[in-house]
Amino acid sequence: MNVVVCVKQIPDPAAPGALDPSTHTLVRSGKLILDDSDSYGVEMALQLAGNVEGSEVTIVSMAPNGETSGLRTALAMGAARAILVSDDALAGSDALSTAKVLAAAARRAAPDLVIAATESTDGYTGTMPVQMAELLGMPSVTFAKRVSTDGTTLKVERQTESGYDDVECPLPAVVTVTAGVVEPRYPSFKGIMAAKSKPIDVLSIGDLGLDAGQVGRAGARQEVVDVSEAEARGSGEIVVDEGDGAQRIVAFLEQLKVV
Amino acid sequence: MDRIWVLAETAESGPTPVTLELLTAARAHASTVEAVAWGPDTASIAGTVGEYGATKVYDVGDLAGALPGAPVAAAIAALVASGDAPDAIFVPASYDGRDIAGRLSAKLDRPVLTNITGFAQGDGQLTTEHPVFGGTLVVTARFTGDGPGIFVVRAKSFTAERSGGGPAEVVAVAPGDVGATGAAKIVERHVEAASGPKLDEAAVVVSGGRGLGAPEHYALVEELARLLHGAPGASRAIVDAGWVPYSHQVGQTGKTVKPTVYVACGISGATQHLVGMKGSKHIVAINKDQEAPIFSVSDLGIVGDVHKVLPALIEQLKSRG
Numbered sequence: 145m146n147v148v149v150c151v152k153q154i155p156d157p158a159a160p161g162a163l164d165p166s167t168h169t170l171v172r173s174g175k176l177i178l179d180d181s182d183s184y185g186v187e188m189a190l191q192l193a194g195n196v197e198g199s200e201v202t203i204v205s206m207a208p209n210g211e212t213s214g215l216r217t218a219l220a221m222g223a224a225r226a227i228l229v230s231d232d233a234l235a236g237s238d239a240l241s242t243a244k245v246l247a248a249a250a251r252r253a254a255p256d257l258v259i260a261a262t263e264s265t266d267g268y269t270g271t272m273p274v275q276m277a278e279l280l281g282m283p284s285v286t287f288a289k290r291v292s293t294d295g296t297t298l299k300v301e302r303q304t305e306s307g308y309d310d311v312e313c314p315l316p317a318v319v320t321v322t323a324g325v326v327e328p329r330y331p332s333f334k335g336i337m338a339a340k341s342k343p344i345d346v347l348s349i350g351d352l353g354l355d356a357g358q359v360g361r362a363g364a365r366q367e368v369v370d371v372s373e374a375e376a377r378g379s380g381e382i383v384v385d386e387g388d389g390a391q392r393i394v395a396f397l398e399q400l401k402v403v
Numbered sequence: 404m405d406r407i408w409v410l411a412e413t414a415e416s417g418p419t420p421v422t423l424e425l426l427t428a429a430r431a432h433a434s435t436v437e438a439v440a441w442g443p444d445t446a447s448i449a450g451t452v453g454e455y456g457a458t459k460v461y462d463v464g465d466l467a468g469a470l471p472g473a474p475v476a477a478a479i480a481a482l483v484a485s486g487d488a489p490d491a492i493f494v495p496a497s498y499d500g501r502d503i504a505g506r507l508s509a510k511l512d513r514p515v516l517t518n519i520t521g522f523a524q525g526d527g528q529l530t531t532e533h534p535v536f537g538g539t540l541v542v543t544a545r546f547t548g549d550g551p552g553i554f555v556v557r558a559k560s561f562t563a564e565r566s567g568g569g570p571a572e573v574v575a576v577a578p579g580d581v582g583a584t585g586a587a588k589i590v591e592r593h594v595e596a597a598s599g600p601k602l603d604e605a606a607v608v609v610s611g612g613r614g615l616g617a618p619e620h621y622a623l624v625e626e627l628a629r630l631l632h633g634a635p636g637a638s639r640a641i642v643d644a645g646w647v648p649y650s651h652q653v654g655q656t657g658k659t660v661k662p663t664v665y666v667a668c669g670i671s672g673a674t675q676h677l678v679g680m681k682g683s684k685h686i687v688a689i690n691k692d693q694e695a696p697i698f699s700v701s702d703l704g705i706v707g708d709v710h711k712v713l714p715a716l717i718e719q720l721k722s723r724g
């Protein structure tokens with residue numbers, strides 16, 4: 145079984161985010177790391193591939209600047225190889241352009257299963273994997289909280305508003321996983337060393353037969369017209385509990401006529 | 404604008420609240436509002452969606468257990484291809500809504516704007532507002548290419564208001580052939596038993612986070628919620644840890660709540676949590692860390708231990724009877 149995992153390399157979310165004042169896109173300078181949301185997909189792929197003889201896990205990613213540090217993390221966890229689409233023309237790509245690029249890259253690995261996170265930590269559009277499924281002509285099951293394969297059938301517990309649904313679908317297919325589905329492994333020292341010699345194919349959009357007008361800012365066909373400060377919600381009274389904390393909450397609720 | 408389509412989702416009790424919110428929002432920006440729905444009995448919602456302004460419901464029909472993403476997007480794409488295109492399509496930011504928006508975007512080769520919490524009009528064009536960085540900044544955006552634009556809107560962004568319209572006309576549309584893309588099927592549904600008001604409709608929400616320390620302490624949150632006739636909620640940290648089901652999650656990837664009072668117990672106030680509850684009328688937070696970001700949005704903040712404050716609070720409310 146060929147499993148492809150789509151991952152995003154993002155600025156460290158612990159560092160405060162910023163928007164570029166001229167382009168209004170997220171500032172992506174500095175070191176990028178593997179999006180934590182994607183570590184669940186990588187772990188899921190490794191577990192599913194481990195159950196089926198002769199399986200291989202390929203990481204697929206896109207970045208404007210040839211960044212690979214996040215990919216090395218996924219390889220150190222145990223993925224066999226990575227495909228990175230890196231091209232200056234990709235800067236400012238929206239979700240649909242990203243889906244076009246990743247679909248073209250994923251095709252190279254002839255996937256039986258494509259795994260992605262439900263949404264990225266920094267952009268959280270949350271539509272890219274389904275756009276990709278449509279471009280690949282595959283069914284998709286989003287918001288998976290449990291995933292297994294049985295021969296050529298994918299079995300998923302999919303979150304719903306009020307519980308979950310058991311969903312089945314033939315492979316090849318796209319599945320998106322939520323955080324918490326599996327416990328991502330930490331790369332071992334051996335894994336980290338092995339990752340250094342694992343192959344990363346770096347492709348340009350031309351290699352994938354895509355045109356610069358389809359991707360990046362040109363392909364996004366949307367623009368930010370303004371960025372403004374949100375109306376701040378002032379903070380009220382902050383008090384240290386001296387044994388009277390509960391009392392104060394009751395008084396507050398009384399004043400609002402909630403009790 | 405002339406015409407906006409709203410993707411209408413249905414629950415057992417009729418159209419979902421976000422559907423009615425989107426119909427209301429659409430009315431403010433277009434002279435004609437129409438709905439697209441699916442399910443075994445779409446005719447039953449014609450009255451309600453009509454009351455909120457839709458004059459027509461395109462009915463994709465019963466999907467026989469198929470996930471709606473592919474067949475509903477195919478039906479809409481076929482209508483658009485036949486020359487019957489609206490100026491904009493409003494989609495709720497729900498599980499199925501996002502699937503349909505994604506499929507439709509790829510089929511029509513049109514981009515999507517997501518996480519929308521507001522609309523405005525300028526030069527006859529619709530602009531959207533969406534919060535970033537935990538709602539500290541608001542980004543205004545618009546499409547620059549050909550329409551129809553696909554707009555994915557967060558629940559609770561608008562207040563649903565009736566227009567007093569009559570029942571919508573129901574027009575059957577075929578999903579068309581979706582081939583392999585429509586092959587995902589629901590084989591069984593599991594609905595969690597719930598008592599008390601719904602999380603996204605309750606006047607009081609009491610949420611717990613990792614600061615509760617252990618899963619059994621979530622009972623304090625449930626008890627307080629019960630005493631205040633509210634609903635219990637949760638941060639993602641304790642949902643991911645398996646303490647409570649996902650349906651309790653408040654935040655960017657969970658539910659958006661706007662109760663009269665939101666009580667956050669042992670929740671740090673990460674940006675992804677704040678976007679789901681910042682619209683609450685009043686916010687009370689209990690956290691032992693004075694620097695916790697949740698205090699920056701609280702009307703009343705108690706710097707203290709949930710294991711002391713919550714039992715005392717429950718005791719006092721009980722003794723009031």
Ligand SMILES: Cc1cc2nc3c(=O)[nH]c(=O)nc-3n(C[C@H](O)[C@H](O)[C@H](O)COP(=O)(O)OP(=O)(O)OC[C@H]3O[C@@H](n4cnc5c(N)ncnc54)[C@H](O)[C@@H]3O)c2cc1C
Nearest residue numbers: 612613614638639640654655656657669670671676691709
């Ligand atoms: C893409 C993405 C989407 C996300 N979506 C969501 C979402 O929808 N909803 C959501 O909630 N999160 C979401 N998150 C996660 C979010 O970033 C935080 O990790 C999460 O909200 C933290 O939960 P918490 O506040 O319970 O835990 P923590 O951040 O660990 O905070 C625990 C708090 O409890 C306090 N505490 C500890 N002990 C006590 C005590 N005895 N008494 C009182 N206080 C105590 C601590 O001071 C601390 O502030 C998302 C993250 C990503 C990347």
